[in-house]
Amino acid sequence: MGWRLISLGLLIVAWSAGSHFAGDRLLPGPQAVSLALLDEARSGALAFNLAATLARVAAAFVIAMALGSAIGLTMGRSRLANRLADPWLIVLLNLPALVIIVLAYIWAGLTETAAVAAVALNKLPIATVTVREGARSLDTGLDEMAKVFQMRIWVRLRHIVLPQLAPYLAAAARSGLSLVWKIVLIVELLGRPNGVGFEIGVAFQLFDVTRILAYALAFIAVMLALETVLVQPLERHIARWRPGSA
Amino acid sequence: MGELAFGLKRGEVVALVGPSGCGKTTLLRIVSGLDRDFQGSVQLPAAGRLGMVFQEPRLLAWRTVEQNVRLAASHARDDELAALFEMLELTAHRNHYPGELSLGLARRVALARAFAVDPDLLLLDEPFVSLDAALALRLREELAQLVDRYSIMTLLVTHNLDEAIGLADRLLFLSASPARILAEFPVASPRAMLAPEQAAALRAEIARRLTL
Numbered sequence: 001m002g003w004r005l006i007s008l009g010l011l012i013v014a015w016s017a018g019s020h021f022a023g024d025r026l027l028p029g030p031q032a033v034s035l036a037l038l039d040e041a042r043s044g045a046l047a048f049n050l051a052a053t054l055a056r057v058a059a060a061f062v063i064a065m066a067l068g069s070a071i072g073l074t075m076g077r078s079r080l081a082n083r084l085a086d087p088w089l090i091v092l093l094n095l096p097a098l099v100i101i102v103l104a105y106i107w108a109g110l111t112e113t114a115a116v117a118a119v120a121l122n123k124l125p126i127a128t129v130t131v132r133e134g135a136r137s138l139d140t141g142l143d144e145m146a147k148v149f150q151m152r153i154w155v156r157l158r159h160i161v162l163p164q165l166a167p168y169l170a171a172a173a174r175s176g177l178s179l180v181w182k183i184v185l186i187v188e189l190l191g192r193p194n195g196v197g198f199e200i201g202v203a204f205q206l207f208d209v210t211r212i213l214a215y216a217l218a219f220i221a222v223m224l225a226l227e228t229v230l231v232q233p234l235e236r237h238i239a240r241w242r243p244g245s246a
Numbered sequence: 247m248g249e250l251a252f253g254l255k256r257g258e259v260v261a262l263v264g265p266s267g268c269g270k271t272t273l274l275r276i277v278s279g280l281d282r283d284f285q286g287s288v289q290l291p292a293a294g295r296l297g298m299v300f301q302e303p304r305l306l307a308w309r310t311v312e313q314n315v316r317l318a319a320s321h322a323r324d325d326e327l328a329a330l331f332e333m334l335e336l337t338a339h340r341n342h343y344p345g346e347l348s349l350g351l352a353r354r355v356a357l358a359r360a361f362a363v364d365p366d367l368l369l370l371d372e373p374f375v376s377l378d379a380a381l382a383l384r385l386r387e388e389l390a391q392l393v394d395r396y397s398i399m400t401l402l403v404t405h406n407l408d409e410a411i412g413l414a415d416r417l418l419f420l421s422a423s424p425a426r427i428l429a430e431f432p433v434a435s436p437r438a439m440l441a442p443e444q445a446a447a448l449r450a451e452i453a454r455r456l457t458l
Binding site: 144148149241242 | 320
């Protein structure tokens with residue numbers, strides 16, 4: 001913990017020094033950015049935009065994870081499903097995020113649905129591939145055990161399949177969250193009237209580096225909070241049976 | 247595997263004995279419905295509820311001992327489970343995870359799980375393989391007690407003659423692959439009641455007839 005604080009302190013010092021050499025217009029210092037952040041917070045704009053972005057992140061994340069897990073599990077378990085869906089997956093994996101976003105906006109209009117769908121579609125193939133890997137490594141011995149003891153399908157899913165998939169789901173969630181964050185900003189920049197991405201777009205047009213940094217900082221803070229409050233405790237809970245996990 | 251046919255009576259324990267690789271495990275997989283690629287038919291007792299102990303314990307590492315048993319036996323009563331855990335000396339381990347158990351204990355849990363479902367047919371696939379001799383003997387005696395107490399139709403697969411004699415009412419000897427039934431021996435007074443001299447005599451008779 002101590003070393004992390006020192007490292008963080010060094011980053012702020014470097015920032016101040018850089019601001020001193022580059023000038024306030026190109027790289028405003030920590031103080032100016034903090035003041036701008038406070039201003040935005042006081043006017044309510046910060047909370048409003050963060051909330052709009054967070055809502056999009058949450059919606060896209062949930063849709064992509066649910067669909068991706070279901071498809072990945074099916075593809076990992078059934079050879080036929082895998083053969084049929086694999087080419088689609090490869091196409092989707094290699095389609096640039098920007099193309100998906102632009103097409104979504106053209107086909108569905110500049111709507112909330114198009115925005116969330118575009119983000120979810122970007123995240124979907126990665127979640128699918130990760131969960132498919134997990135589904136392929138499921139223990140057949142346990143599967144047979146469940147069959148002989150005539151366990152019901154939901155018992156198997158909850159107590160046998162999901163615990164084995166947990167590390168893969170966690171990996172998909174972790175990488176997915178950071179990806180979704182970034183793509184949501186682009187979606188907002190291109191076609192939404194609010195959110196962090198929209199604000200950064202406006203600031204870009206005004207060359208307002210202070211505001212760009214202020215929103216970036218707020219954004220990072222929210223992500224860190226999510227990580228410590230949500231992701232890490234969840235991972236600890238899932239791994240509680242592993243020896244030496246306490 | 248060759249052609250073979252056999253049946254079990256109510257409450258009877260039959261041991262299938264044969265060399266490694268003769269298809270004993272495949273036979274159990276066919277009976278349990280895990281292997282459907284065969285010609286012939288399997289008739290299970292009325293309700294067809296199966297209990298099985300595999301060669302490996304096959305426990306869920308992420309569930310406790312008690313949860314492992316309860317997930318298979320959702321209808322088991324609390325007092326029945328408590329008695330079962332007591333008999334298998336698992337009471338102290340109910341809340342442990344399988345990763346914290348020795349192999350011997352893990353096999354006991356697998357036994358507890360198979361008995362807890364109150365099966366119509368119990369299938370045991372080399373249940374004590376890769377345990378040291380003393381532990382295997384103790385577990386065998388405990389299993390014999392359980393089998394007597396619950397009087398469950400049981401099919402035991404093993405390559406260990408002592409294990410078969412110590413547990414079964416009837417022994418079926420399989421030949422090397424393709425497997426067929428070589429010989430059949432009843433065990434006069436099975437399980438714990440069998441005196442060492444009787445066991446030795448049975449062994450001698452088996453050896454005499456099978457070397458013909």
